[in-house]
Amino acid sequence: xxxxxxxxxxxxxxxxxxxxxxxxxxxxxxxxxxxxxxxxxxxxxxxxxxxxxxxxxxxxxxxxxxxxxxxxxxxxxxxxxxxxxxxxxxxxxxxxxxxxxxxxxxxxxxxxxxxxxxxxxxxxxxxxxxxxxxxxxxxxxxxxxxxxxxxxxxxxxxxxxxxxxxxxxxxxxxxxxxxxxxxxxxxxxxxxxxxxxxxxxxxxxxxxxxxxxxxxxxxxxxxxxxxxxxxxxxxxxxxxxxxxxxxxxxxxxxxxxxxxxxxxxxxxxxxxxxxxxxxxxxxxxxxxxxxxxxxxxxxxxxxxxxxxxxxxxxxxxxxxxxxxxxxxxxxxxxxxxxxxxxxxxxxxxxxxxxxxxxxxxxxxxxxxxxxxxxxxxxxxxxxxxxxxxxxxxxxxxxxxxxxxxxxxxxxxxxxxxxxxxxxxxxxxxxxxxxxxxxxxxxx
Amino acid sequence: xxxxxxxxxxxxxxxxxxxxxxxxxxxxxxxxxxxxxxxxxxxxxxxxxxxxxxxxxxxxxxxxxxxxxxxxxxxxxxxxxxxxxxxxxxxxxxxxxxxxxxxxxxxxxxxxxxxxxxxxxxxxxxxxxxxxxxxxxxxxxxxxxxxxxxxxxxxxxxxxxxxxxxxxxxxxxxxxxxxxxxxxxxxxxxxxxxxxxxxxxxxxxxxxxxxxxxxxxxxxxxxxxxxxxxxxxxxxxxxxxxxxxxxxxxxxxxxxxxxxxxxxxxxxxxxxxxxxxxxxxxxxxxxxx
Numbered sequence: 001x002x003x004x005x006x007x008x009x010x011x012x013x014x015x016x017x018x019x020x021x022x023x024x025x026x027x028x029x030x031x032x033x034x035x036x037x038x039x040x041x042x043x044x045x046x047x048x049x050x051x052x053x054x055x056x057x058x059x060x061x062x063x064x065x066x067x068x069x070x071x072x073x074x075x076x077x078x079x080x081x082x083x084x085x086x087x088x089x090x091x092x093x094x095x096x097x098x099x100x101x102x103x104x105x106x107x108x109x110x111x112x113x114x115x116x117x118x119x120x121x122x123x124x125x126x127x128x129x130x131x132x133x134x135x136x137x138x139x140x141x142x143x144x145x146x147x148x149x150x151x152x153x154x155x156x157x158x159x160x161x162x163x164x165x166x167x168x169x170x171x172x173x174x175x176x177x178x179x180x181x182x183x184x185x186x187x188x189x190x191x192x193x194x195x196x197x198x199x200x201x202x203x204x205x206x207x208x209x210x211x212x213x214x215x216x217x218x219x220x221x222x223x224x225x226x227x228x229x230x231x232x233x234x235x236x237x238x239x240x241x242x243x244x245x246x247x248x249x250x251x252x253x254x255x256x257x258x259x260x261x262x263x264x265x266x267x268x269x270x271x272x273x274x275x276x277x278x279x280x281x282x283x284x285x286x287x288x289x290x291x292x293x294x295x296x297x298x299x300x301x302x303x304x305x306x307x308x309x310x311x312x313x314x315x316x317x318x319x320x321x322x323x324x325x326x327x328x329x330x331x332x333x334x335x336x337x338x339x340x341x342x343x344x345x346x347x348x349x350x351x352x353x354x355x356x357x358x359x360x361x362x363x364x365x366x367x368x369x370x371x372x373x374x375x376x377x378x379x380x381x382x383x384x385x386x387x388x389x390x391x392x393x394x395x396x397x398x399x400x401x402x403x404x405x406x407x408x409x410x411x412x413x414x415x416x417x418x419x420x421x422x423x424x425x426x427x428x429x430x431x432x433x434x435x436x437x438x439x440x441x442x443x
Numbered sequence: 444x445x446x447x448x449x450x451x452x453x454x455x456x457x458x459x460x461x462x463x464x465x466x467x468x469x470x471x472x473x474x475x476x477x478x479x480x481x482x483x484x485x486x487x488x489x490x491x492x493x494x495x496x497x498x499x500x501x502x503x504x505x506x507x508x509x510x511x512x513x514x515x516x517x518x519x520x521x522x523x524x525x526x527x528x529x530x531x532x533x534x535x536x537x538x539x540x541x542x543x544x545x546x547x548x549x550x551x552x553x554x555x556x557x558x559x560x561x562x563x564x565x566x567x568x569x570x571x572x573x574x575x576x577x578x579x580x581x582x583x584x585x586x587x588x589x590x591x592x593x594x595x596x597x598x599x600x601x602x603x604x605x606x607x608x609x610x611x612x613x614x615x616x617x618x619x620x621x622x623x624x625x626x627x628x629x630x631x632x633x634x635x636x637x638x639x640x641x642x643x644x645x646x647x648x649x650x651x652x653x654x655x656x657x658x659x660x661x662x663x664x665x666x667x668x669x670x671x672x673x674x675x676x677x678x679x680x681x682x683x684x685x686x687x688x689x690x691x692x693x694x695x696x697x698x699x700x701x702x703x704x705x706x707x708x709x710x711x712x713x714x715x716x717x718x719x720x721x722x723x724x725x726x727x728x729x730x731x732x
Contacts, residue, residue: 022731026638029723076571079726096569103565104494113490116483117572 005088006169006200007051007074012083014044014069014224043069045224046083051217053088053168054198056191058211058232060239061221062246067204068173070221071095074202075171089168092118094158096173103147107138107157110146118165128164135186136160156183163190170194172203188214208236209393212424222248233424240323240420244293285338285380286310289416294321296397296418307343307375307402307410311336312417314398325389327423327432333385337402339375343410346372348383351399352391353415360391360430362399366406390431393423473575473630473718480576487563487576488584491555506588510547511595514540517660527662533691535662537603541691542659542683544596548589549621549679550650555581556629557636557643560728568729575721578629582622589618600690608693616696617685620706624678627713634724637731659683681706 017038019025024037031037044066051057061067072078073085075093100117101110111132115125133142136156141149146157162170191214194201205211211218211232218235220228220242227248228238241248287310289295294314315332316322325331333350349364363385365372375381397415404410423432477484492503518536521527527535559581566572593614600607636642657680663671674680681702688694 022638025727025731026635026724029727030720072569077569077729091571093569093571098565099569100572101565102490102494102563105490109490113486116486117566117570122482 004053005050006053006055007049007088007202008084008086009047009049009051009070009074010084012044012047012070012073012085013042013081014066014073014078015081016041016043043224044073044080044221047221047224047226048083049219049226049229051200051202053200054195055217056195056201056215057203057217057219058215058235059202059204059219059221060206060208060211060235062242064223065221066224067221068095069224071171071173071202071204074169087169090118090166091169091171092162092165092167093171094155094162094173095171097151097154097158101146101154101158104145106145107136107142107149108133110157111161114161115165118167120165132157132160132164135164137183152180152183159187163194167199169200169202172201174204174206208239208420209422211236212422213426233422236422237324243420244323289413292321292417293323294417294419296415299416300414301412302414303401303409303411304404305411306341306404307337307339307346309335309400309402309411309413309416310338310380312400314417314419323420325419325421327389327392327421327425329389331387331389333387333398334382335400335402336380336382337375337411339377339379339381342377343375343404345374346410347403347406348372349401349403350385350387351401351414353397353399354391354430355395355397358430360396363387364401364403389421390433391421391423392427392430392432393421394430395419396421473722476573476575477579480573483573484576484580484583487580488587491562491580491584492587507591507595510544510551510588510592513547514543517543521660529662529664533605534603537600537605537691538662538687539660540596540599541687542657544589544592545617545621545682545686546654546657546659546679548585548592549625549682550654551588552582552585552622552625553629553632553646553650554643555585556625557581557632557646559629560633560637561640561643561732564732567732574725574728575630575718578633578721579626581633582625582629586618586622596690605691606693607690610689610693610695613689613696614686617682617689620685620710621679621682624682624706624710624713627710627715627717630714630717630721634721634728637724637728653677653679657683675702676705678706678709 017025017028018041019028019038028035028037047066047070059067059070069078071093072095073080074087075091075095077093077095100114102113105113108129111129112125115128116122136142136153136159138149138153138156141153142157146154149157191201195216215232218228218230218232219226220235220238222242228235238248287308289309289311290297292312313334314321315334316325316329335348337346337348339346347364347366349362349367351362352360354360365383372383396419398417398419399412399414400416401412402410403412425432427435492506495506517539521539522536529535532538556578559577559579560567560574563577563580566577567574597607597611632642632646636646656674657677658666658674663674663684666674
């Protein structure tokens with residue numbers, strides 16, 4: 001049983017000692033009476049985790065949640081302050097671009113050096129050199145000093161070396177993000193080969209789409225504690241919740257991570273502060289958009305303000321203002337408009353754009369050939385769109401607008417809402433077209 | 444496939460079955476590390492020599508040329524400027540050469556070893572690396588140069604008509620002694636130098652004083668016996684005299700066993716202190732660099 005666990009972490013804690021100056025650090029290190037001169041900072045607290053062999057683990061968490069510390073302890077760069085970490089076999093770690101590589105040496109020389117550091121015999125390094133050079137694919141730069149390399153080339157050589165030293169556990173800390181898409185794809189293919197060979201991969205990423213796509217296990221750290229571990233799709237949802245609220249709305253701390261995680265997702269909908277439903281009278285006619293968790297404070301606003309958009313709500317079934325939206329979900333998007341002038345036949349509309357501002361879909365009531373009743377000054381009205389999400393995984397922005405005519409905008413709030421969409425199906429492109437396939441020759 | 448590397452992989456916290464307490468437990472590992480990583484030390488030492496002269500036309504040749512120039516200058520000054528000659532025994536310039544070669548290796552090893560951790564910052568941050576070997580890399584690259592200097596020295600001795608006896612093999616022992624002493628020194632100095640670069644500079648000044656206090660370019664014979672006994676307490680003088688006895692005088696390994704004992708006692712204390720300082724400061728390197 002024991003040999004199926006690749007990494008066993010028990011009650012792991014890491015305390016960083018903060019010194020006000022270098023000399024305090026030196027004093028404490030050499031003080032024969034072991035007096036202390038530091039303040040404490042706990043980067044990890046009582047983390048217990050078992051990772052079975054052959055698992056690809058995605059580690060998520062906000063900045064400062066202890067992800068990098070965890071990886072550094074697993075790769076023996078740091079010593080734990082309490083608890084134990086047991087790793088079966090050899091660890092290869094890519095923790096920081098440039099770590100372990102001498103910029104004055106050529107790519108080839110650095111590969112030899114790193115192979116030696118990893119304990120590979122000279123003959124094996126020589127045997128694998130062609131394969132490493134081939135995988136890194138940096139052309140003639142391979143025999144140039146690495147200080148002349150771009151960060152992408154640096155990473156290619158580092159990654160190529162790491163996978164060729166036969167690690168049993170591969171640890172990667174955001175290093176892959178500097179590679180171009182083609183190289184990333186190549187690395188991901190290698191990940192799968194690793195997985196099939198029963199090797200274990202641990203990586204930290206901020207690319208949420210990579211986690212369900214590549215991993216069969218997810219880990220979520222928050223403020224140095226393991227808050228959830230398990231199904232990667234679920235971990236991504238919890239991470240999105242953290243990103244939006246800065247905390248998990250379920251009560252988890254100090255409880256079984258998996259159990260807490262499941263409860264958290266079940267509680268998500270009910271735990272949210274319920275935004276004003278359309279039917280209930282509004283307590284205020286002020287602009288409360290900023291209180292919505294999906295509100296994007298970098299929105300861009302324009303218009304003559306004869307009418308103002310003062311609130312919005314997005315519903316995905318029972319979930320209100322979901323932090324993650326699955327491709328294919330049917331959303332109900334509601335906006336509240338306050339009229340500060342009489343507006344004859346107003347028009348309201350929505351536009352979906354990606355982070356580059358590319359419009360993937362826009363619609364308004366005029367296009368829908370729906371005529372809206374004229375509004376008087378002081379009216380507050382709710383309008384509701386129903387929309388099926390076809391966008392692929394990624395960050396999407398939603399513009400809201402209200403207009404007097406097709407040329408005169410009252411209030412246009414571009415990128416008012418920030419949506420995160422997660423697509424479970426495999427395909428490429430910005431949108432998911434429901435494809436099917438038939439092979440008539442198959443009889 | 445994975446098992447062969449076991450020997451080379453440094454002990455991992457948590458998997459180490461030995462208890463962490465006990466003084467002897469902490470004293471042995473640094474030496475075991477050196478043995479386990481000998482191939483890596485050698486490779487890094489070669490890189491260092493090559494790197495230092497990478498931008499020059501004749502490259503590593505400078506590693507030999509520079510000390511040879513120093514030897515020639517001291518020889519010229521002592522033979523023609525100061526006109527130091529002896530009534531009996533070998534000519535003074537040969538005594539000088541035999542002393543300068545181990546001394547220069549010592550100086551080179553101390554300066555190289557002291558700056559080694561700073562120079563290898565890329566191996567300190569965010570990588571699991573046996574840091575104890577870095578100061579040793581500086582010492583080893585000085586020893587590589589020493590090999591060439593020794594060959595030159597032997598050629599000069601042979602051309603000058605000195606008969607090389609079997610006692611010349613004692614050089615190996617004295618070189619080992621010098622290396623052991625220097626490693627103890629640079630373990631401490633390299634670690635302190637990471638925190639405060641003044642350590643390296645101050646050590647340079649100390650080495651200069653040390654050089655002139657050691658009878659290398661001036662003969663010890665003229666000293667009154669009482670002062671000579673004080674000078675003999677200098678561990679580097681033990682090595683310098685050892686080289687002369689082995690190569691020039693053909694004397695058997697020192698019959699003065701108290702001096703051998705003294706040297707190794709000093710060296711042992713230095714090694715224990717040096718590795719202790721290094722072990723205590725090591726966890727802070729990445730934060731300070």
